[in-house]
Amino acid sequence: MNRCASIALVALTSAACVQERTRVPAPRAEIRDSAGIRIVENxxxxxxxxxxWRIGPEPLVSIGVLEGEEAYMLYGALDATRLSDGRIVVANRGTNELRVFDASGTHLENWAGEGExxxxxxxxxxxxxxxxxxxxAWWTRTGGISVFDSDGNYGRTFRLGGNDEDPIWLAPRPESATRAGSVLATWxxxxxxxxxxxxxxxxxxxKARLGTHPGPEYHLTPPGAYRFDLWEQIFGRRLVHVPWGDLVVIGRTDRYQLRAFRADGSLAxxxxxxxxxxxxxxxxxxxxxxxxxxxxxxxxSPEEIERYQADVRRGYRAAPVAEHLPALDSVMADALDHLWVREFESPADDRPGVPWTVFDPEGRVLGFVETPEDLKIYEIGSDYLLGHSGNELEVESVQLWPLER
Incomplete structure (x- = not known):
C-alpha cells in the first residue's frame, strides 16, 4: 500500500463491468467501395x-483526496495522459499546473503553473x-499550445493562426492532437x-480543411435574471470528432454515421x-x-441558486425539443486504433455502467463494452482506461482502470 492516502485503491465497483456477459460472434458488416470511398454498413x-473484454472491478490507481497533501488535492482536473514509462500527467486547471505522478500514483513534481x-x-x-x-498542453483564453518534453522541460508555444492580440474567437480552437504531431481544430x-x-x-x-459541418441549433428567449437568452435545442445535434489512427473521424450525434478523413482532407x-x-x-x-x-x-447562496434554477427551467422549457433522441453521445479512439462510440442514454434511464459500441480499425463493429458509470474517460490504452471521477460536489480523482481484451 502506498504511503499516501490518495493512492489507496478506491472500490468504485461497477456491476456492469463484472456481470456475466452474453458472448456472441461479432456482427457481420457489409463493406463496399464508392468512388474511392470505403463504406462500412454495420x-x-x-x-x-x-x-x-473485461474492465476490472476497481481502479489500479486513484489520485485525489479531500484533505491531505496539496499535490493530491485536485481541482478542475480537466484532462490527463499517460507517458510511455507509466507516469501520469494531470492537467489541474485549479492551479494551472501539470501534476506528474509515477505509475503507482505517487506525486513526483509539478510542471508549468499560473502565469503568462x-x-x-x-x-x-x-x-x-x-x-x-x-x-x-493548451489553454482556452488565448488558444496557445505549449510543448514539453518527457522531463517537463518547456520547448515552445504556438497558436493556431491569428495574432496574440486577436480575440480567441478569430482563431481555430484546438480539440485533439494526432500521433503525427498535427492538431485537430474547430472554428x-x-x-x-x-x-x-x-x-x-x-x-x-x-494543413487541411476537413469541411463545414452542422453544429448545435440555438433558440432565443427573452433574457432572465441571469441574462441567459441563447439556448441549445433540447437533445439537439452536436458535432463529434477524434483522430483515429491516420484518419480523423467527424460525425454528428443525430445520426449513426461517422466520416473518416485523410490528412490531406479527402474522405476515406x-x-x-x-x-x-x-x-x-x-x-x-x-x-x-x-x-x-x-x-x-x-x-x-440558497437564494442565488433558487433564482438561477428558476431562470434555467424557464429557458429550457421555452426551448424547442429535437424530434428524436440522439443516435450517439461521443467518440474516442484507443491506442490500438479501435473506435469507441459512446451510446446515448437518456437522463431518465437508470442503468449501471456506460455502454459503448466498439469498432475495429477498419470500421467493422465488434460489439458492446460497458465502462464504470462515474468515470469520464480521458484516454484508452492497450490495457487501461484513464479517466476522472467526481465533480465540484465530490472529491475529484484521476483513476487508472485495467482493461483486458
Whole structure:
C-alpha cells in the first residue's frame, strides 16, 4: 500500500463491468467501395450482448483526496495522459499546473503553473501526447499550445493562426492532437449553427480543411435574471470528432454515421451502424432539464441558486425539443486504433455502467463494452482506461482502470 492516502485503491465497483456477459460472434458488416470511398454498413450488436473484454472491478490507481497533501488535492482536473514509462500527467486547471505522478500514483513534481510567461498557463484545459514522448498542453483564453518534453522541460508555444492580440474567437480552437504531431481544430463564427474543422500542423499553420459541418441549433428567449437568452435545442445535434489512427473521424450525434478523413482532407471512409430513432418522452425532457438545473457553483447562496434554477427551467422549457433522441453521445479512439462510440442514454434511464459500441480499425463493429458509470474517460490504452471521477460536489480523482481484451 502506498504511503499516501490518495493512492489507496478506491472500490468504485461497477456491476456492469463484472456481470456475466452474453458472448456472441461479432456482427457481420457489409463493406463496399464508392468512388474511392470505403463504406462500412454495420448491424447493431444483439441487445444485452457484450464483448469478451473485461474492465476490472476497481481502479489500479486513484489520485485525489479531500484533505491531505496539496499535490493530491485536485481541482478542475480537466484532462490527463499517460507517458510511455507509466507516469501520469494531470492537467489541474485549479492551479494551472501539470501534476506528474509515477505509475503507482505517487506525486513526483509539478510542471508549468499560473502565469503568462513561457510555459505558464492562465486557463489550462487539455494535455495530450505529442511525438517524441512529449506532451502538448493548451489553454482556452488565448488558444496557445505549449510543448514539453518527457522531463517537463518547456520547448515552445504556438497558436493556431491569428495574432496574440486577436480575440480567441478569430482563431481555430484546438480539440485533439494526432500521433503525427498535427492538431485537430474547430472554428465557429460566434453562435453560428455550422462548425469548420481544420487539421493544423505542429507550427499552427493550416494543413487541411476537413469541411463545414452542422453544429448545435440555438433558440432565443427573452433574457432572465441571469441574462441567459441563447439556448441549445433540447437533445439537439452536436458535432463529434477524434483522430483515429491516420484518419480523423467527424460525425454528428443525430445520426449513426461517422466520416473518416485523410490528412490531406479527402474522405476515406464512412462508417454506419444500424439505429432505430426514438422520440423523446416527457420524462426524458424533464430529466434533461433537471440535469442542467443541478449544475450550480458551491459558493452560491440558497437564494442565488433558487433564482438561477428558476431562470434555467424557464429557458429550457421555452426551448424547442429535437424530434428524436440522439443516435450517439461521443467518440474516442484507443491506442490500438479501435473506435469507441459512446451510446446515448437518456437522463431518465437508470442503468449501471456506460455502454459503448466498439469498432475495429477498419470500421467493422465488434460489439458492446460497458465502462464504470462515474468515470469520464480521458484516454484508452492497450490495457487501461484513464479517466476522472467526481465533480465540484465530490472529491475529484484521476483513476487508472485495467482493461483486458
Amino acid at each position: 448491424p447493431r450488436p444483439p441487445e444485452g450482448s457484450r464483448l469478451a 510567461g513561457p510555459g505558464e498557463f492562465t486557463s489550462l484545459s487539455r494535455v495530450e501526447p505529442w511525438p517524441g514522448d512529449s506532451i502538448a 465557429r463564427w460566434r453562435d453560428a449553427d455550422t462548425i469548420v474543422v481544420h487539421l493544423r500542423d505542429g507550427e499552427g499553420d493550416l 471512409r464512412i462508417v454506419r451502424r444500424q439505429h432505430v430513432p426514438r422520440p423523446p418522452e416527457r420524462s426524458d425532457i424533464e430529466a434533461r432539464i433537471e440535469e442542467q438545473v443541478s449544475l450550480v457553483p458551491l459558493e452560491w
